[in-house]
Amino acid sequence: MALASSACGGDEGAGSGTDVEVERSDLPSPLQAGEGSCQLPGGPLSFNELKGPLENLPVACVPSWTEEQLIDGFAAIRDTRVQELALPEQPGFLRRIPWLEPENGCEERAPAATYFLHQWGYPTPWFARVQSRAGAGLVLQTENEPDGEVSWSHHVAPVVRVGGQLMILDPAIEPGGPLPIAAWLSRFVVGDVDMAVCRDHADEQGCFDAVPAAPSLPNMTNSQGLRGRLITEWRVQELLGRDPYRSLGDCPPWVTTCPPEPASDPNQPPTIQRFASDKTDMPVWYPIYVIGDNFVPGLTTVRMTGPGVDELAPISAINKRRILIETMYPSGVYQVTASNGAHASQAMSLTID
Template sequence: MRQSFRALTSVFCVAAAALASSACGGDEGPYSGPDPDLGSSDAEALLGACQLPDGPRTFDQQKGPPEALNGDCVPTWTAAQLSAGFAAIRDERLLTSSMQPGFMRRIPWLAVDNGCEERAQAASYFLDQWNYPPTYFARVRSKPGKSLSLDTVHEPDGNVVWSHHVAPVVQVGGQLMVLDPAIDPEGPLPIVEWRSRFSVPSDIDVALCRDHAVGTGCFDAAPAEPSLPSTAPGGIMDIRLMTEWRVQEILGRDPYRVLGDCPPWEDGCAPEPTPNPNLPPVVRGFASDQYGTPVWVPIYVIGDNFVEGLTTVHITGDGVDELAPIDAINMRSILIYKEYPLGDYQVTVYNGALASPTVPLTLAW
């Protein structure tokens, strides 16, 4: 947090000491340049509007039903800051993955199934680096026996199911606005609409947390410095970036295109090329999911120049010699649901008589 916020927090705490016996947890106001000269009446008015917790608080201590949510302490932004800040966290390419170290990446908004905590932390960190006012974290957790569910074109199954979700939240014109391009890349959402995309009010608990996007914590004794999840090879953000890449491959997208200059929300890109039936297919690998687990069921054939109605997949090995049944196909991905015995196979993909190089496939559990 910037020095001006820390100084303002100190002013509030001095004023609060004369007004109440409880300690003051930190500033929640917008950044406004030099520290203001607050008299006791100003501090009293601000403290009356925002009652911070008396010391550290966990999510369970802060949680409540959606209708009881109190956003008085959430920092205030202008509409211009909201619009520009949302576009920046959605579009800026400031990260790298150990898989493609020379290819700059955005926060992994297109890996919707997992990683909301790291996305929220990264967004808060970069906004702080760009001198925006602080954010809070809007955290939603399903009650026992319930779940959160989102329909999305960015997931191979078309739907994700969560136990919890989180994104940065700010206050604009007295309304809580959530910055979550994973839910809607078109712009920030009022918190009620944001929640409605993936939850039922009676099934959830909600908390507005200043210091923690993940874990049991919500408020620390003093405001926490925004931090970027580890981008080192094998670090949690590196893993999220690798997962996002695999998701695009499974969906049949060109990762260099969709994670580069032409994300799904970009309207100015030229259309994707179409497959050429007069050229052979290309096979780059196989997957069963986006997490890098061993391949078994289903089998995604990842490659290029697959032609619906023309392309076939020939599998041999372990007593198998057949054309595999294709359940779904697009230019870069073929889905095979048939369960084959575990073992080693050879796969050749054809466009008519035009064959790809034969590629080994190991099915394992």
């Protein structure tokens, strides 16, 4: 959900609770909530036709959940690995909704969450969408991005109503549990924003359809939809120096009961698997991520040999599985070797474009 690109009715289901209606006098038409009721629009409406400040959101229109549903439903969308999200190249490795790639993909994550919650018998959440005004931007500090921060123009997540309060289900922002909407906004809003709650669409083009449709899973057939977000999430784990089979498997960062990985062995050579500059398939240029295993902070060195260069590269950051090099090298083909003292990896070819 980069700054220049897309982002980032209550069905009765399992354990559904009693609705708690909220009386408000400041709700905008055409979502005017009356005494104990909510008037839904009679035709299609976009986000831009409904957007406004937080205090004008039509609380009574949002589907009602019980506290138990809130706790259980949040844990379900955060933790459940499902066959529908397994990638064709890894058919036996079930995946979760890609919460660990917060920079992009909220417009895929939010519909995926509502789809699965609907399938699992929960009242179908709506979408809370926030958009910055005048390019002010939305900024999230997060340990799940290599830069430690992401910037958005807009963001969206599932929203439900519990006891008269709007609650957001967004493990990309807070994996510890659901957040009241004001607390959710406080995590990333740095300027004036517009908001809307939308029943049918998570993106800017739509909010309400004339006739509601059952939730559907976003595109899993090409790299532009949810499949692309899952691929990028895997690459992000590598750039962070995590083992994707752990962090995207049974040991995501919010699980504290997993045994630690074995420490690097300084008496064994490192291995180099590949190089990257970012989370896409763009050519390697700057910075250089060396992705592999058995790197030892304070010991491992990286030798770059190429056009007019034969040196130990300055290392900016290192952990067991990733080395970051922020020196800008000339274009060309290099041979790269990582060493733990006298124990060296095989040389690997690196093309810098």
